[in-house]
Amino acid sequence: MKPSDSLRAECPPGTIAVTGLGMTSSLGLTAVASCAAARAGVTHWAPLEIEEADVKRLKSVPLKGHAARGYTDGFTGVGRLLRLADGALADVLEDARLKPADMSRTGVFLCVAGDLYARVRSESVRHEEGVTPELADALEEEAAEARKEARAHVGRRLLPQLLKLHGLGIPPGAQDYFAGGAASFTTALAKALELLRGRVVDRCLVGGVDSLVEGAALEDVYEMGLVRTPESAVGFFPGEAAAWVLLERADAARARNAAALAWLGNVAVEREAFHRFSGDVPLGAALLRAVTSCCSGGKPEETGLVLANLNGDEWRARELGLALSEMKDAGLPADAPLWSPPASFGEVGAATGAVSACMAVRGFARGYAGASSALVLLLADDEARGAFLLHDAKAS
Known part of the structure; x- marks a missing residue:
């Protein structure tokens, strides 16, 4: 890409x-x-x-x-x-x-x-x-x-x-x-x-x-x-x-009589023109585009949980903060409870997306997600930004 x-x-x-x-x-x-x-x-x-x-x-x-x-x-x-x-x-x-x-x-x-x-x-x-x-x-x-x-x-x-x-x-x-x-x-x-x-x-x-x-x-x-x-x-x-x-x-x-634990929703990937070490200021533009594309056609108010991989890095926190501000203005999910997988597992790089999905689905299964849908945001030190939706199978 x-x-x-x-x-x-x-x-x-x-x-x-x-x-x-x-x-x-x-x-x-x-x-x-x-x-x-x-x-x-x-x-x-x-x-x-x-x-x-x-x-x-x-x-x-x-x-x-x-x-x-x-x-x-x-x-x-x-x-x-x-x-x-x-x-x-x-x-x-x-x-x-x-x-x-x-x-x-x-x-x-x-x-x-x-x-x-x-x-x-x-x-x-x-x-x-x-x-x-x-x-x-x-x-x-x-x-x-x-x-x-x-x-x-x-x-x-x-x-x-x-x-x-x-x-x-x-x-x-x-x-x-x-x-x-x-x-x-x-x-x-x-x-x-x-x-x-x-x-x-x-x-x-x-x-x-x-x-x-x-x-x-x-x-x-x-x-x-x-x-x-x-x-x-x-x-x-x-x-x-x-x-x-x-x-x-x-x-x-x-x-094969397999039970659905969750349903996968839309998936979106966008790219910035720079990476973490290029000296550019992160404005959250690519992340916002990914969320907008991922949530288009849906009902943002139903997404009551957001998972984002904040890891203690100021550059990443600044980018997410700016993106959330723009998301709120655009009527996208921004005020929902936020889970940060690195707080529990540390920075796990390429494993982050799958770990986040497991956390959301287990939250649905045990009833502590507090929502019927979860939006997973994936920030990275390279140029790519991703977002995908998961829906509680029990709710549907």
Whole structure:
């Protein structure tokens, strides 16, 4: 998608059902446990591998984050992502009670982290070193090749091994990655809706996995000053999670007697012309366009819950605040209670959309959502902004 491009997938309630959830996080190894802990206000802190000076205590202390301790210990890189995604996939398959015969017409779409942080950090390091333009070009070419190889490594290992672990024979045309920030989940949803409405598949597993608590991912966000530290009250706490939602056409769900947990509504993706590190001021324009497109034709007063991934970053809070102000003036949902998944799980990047969906659907199931519809807003440090609607199946 180009900066001017937009994507909207219209999905009337009652056509595409959410029939299963799965999650692995710092708060639990299932969607039920994770969302119940988040609802209760539980947080599970873990010391991270980078230490920061604490002036008040006159010593170095480890950064705090939300790691799935005891579950991902000893795993790094792609292996850690596979561990997280594997647990969440096992959870959704059990929750949805899918049989092997059901998998022949199932799509799988997984959101993974993009390379924005690595790319921007690489550029900033070369600028600080004051290298010549020729050397800078050579270093950038080398760094770009390394990032390309890292993406290829994820592609070769993550989904193929994940599907193999569960004995799932998914056709190549019905599986794909979506690399980027939190809003990549809305792009994956739109792709799933395209295949479902075209009857290419009967159901789609759409998920996300990310980990910012170790290795190069943690180093990048720390060195760029994005992480909360003892000396900085602004920034996010790194987290890690994987989550999946199972989407099915209503007729396919009825054919296997699957219960609808929720109905998926409209999905919209818009893009800004800049990213978090470009120096531009966030005005919430792309997010507003996504919400307007997502909510068009509906009744805004019925959307009594908003989920937005505020994570402690001032840049993101400013953008959401401006967007909410414009939404209110436009008669869009703006005064509803606001849930922020990072408050419970930390910043989980590409997993944010799926985690947010699980929280909303569990809120419907347990009756504490306080609304029959939820609007999920996905802000990101890259250019993409997303929004999608979920409707309580019991209410309809």
